[in-house]
Amino acid sequence: MADRFRLTLAQLNPTVGDIEGNAAKARAAWQQGREAGADLVALTEMFITGYQTQDLILKPAFQRAAIEAIEALAHACAKGPALAIGGPAVQEGVLYNGYYILQGGKITATVLKHHLPNDAVFDERRVFASADVHGPYMVNGVRIGSPICEDAW
Numbered sequence: 001m002a003d004r005f006r007l008t009l010a011q012l013n014p015t016v017g018d019i020e021g022n023a024a025k026a027r028a029a030w031q032q033g034r035e036a037g038a039d040l041v042a043l044t045e046m047f048i049t050g051y052q053t054q055d056l057i058l059k060p061a062f063q064r065a066a067i068e069a070i071e072a073l074a075h076a077c078a079k080g081p082a083l084a085i086g087g088p089a090v091q092e093g094v095l096y097n098g099y100y101i102l103q104g105g106k107i108t109a110t111v112l113k114h115h116l117p118n119d120a121v122f123d124e125r126r127v128f129a130s131a132d133v134h135g136p137y138m139v140n141g142v143r144i145g146s147p148i149c150e151d152a153w
């Protein structure tokens with residue numbers, strides 16, 4: 001286990017639907033974290049698409065564009081800290097609210113949201129599937145868990 005672990009929390013304001021712009025913000029945050037000596041730069045839930053996307057997230061082309069942007073970020077951010085970023089995840093044709101861990105040029109873990117809120121402005125049960133609760137992943141020898149939103153409580 002590492003003697004120290006440095007985490008950069010990037011509390012930014014992504015724009016709904018602006019995948020390219022949000023990816024640029026993510027890359028800039030990662031670069032700042034790298035310069036600060038971070039081991040992990042963590043962005044927010046559904047960062048790559050902005051939150052809430054409502055029906056936009058149901059469009060397969062939008063889902064593909066978001067996932068491709070995350071894969072491109074993994075490649076672009078290969079040399080430096082891990083990057084954690086929220087975005088849609090499609091597994092076996094099922095759409096989830098996901099949180100990706102990018103390290104060494106690839107996606108090394110994907111956490112899928114379990115507890116989907118369905119009140120007030122939230123309508124996640126209509127657009128996302130609920131996944132099983134995920135266990136921790138490793139970053140530089142440290143076990144980390146990233147519950148998404150209400151999964152934490």
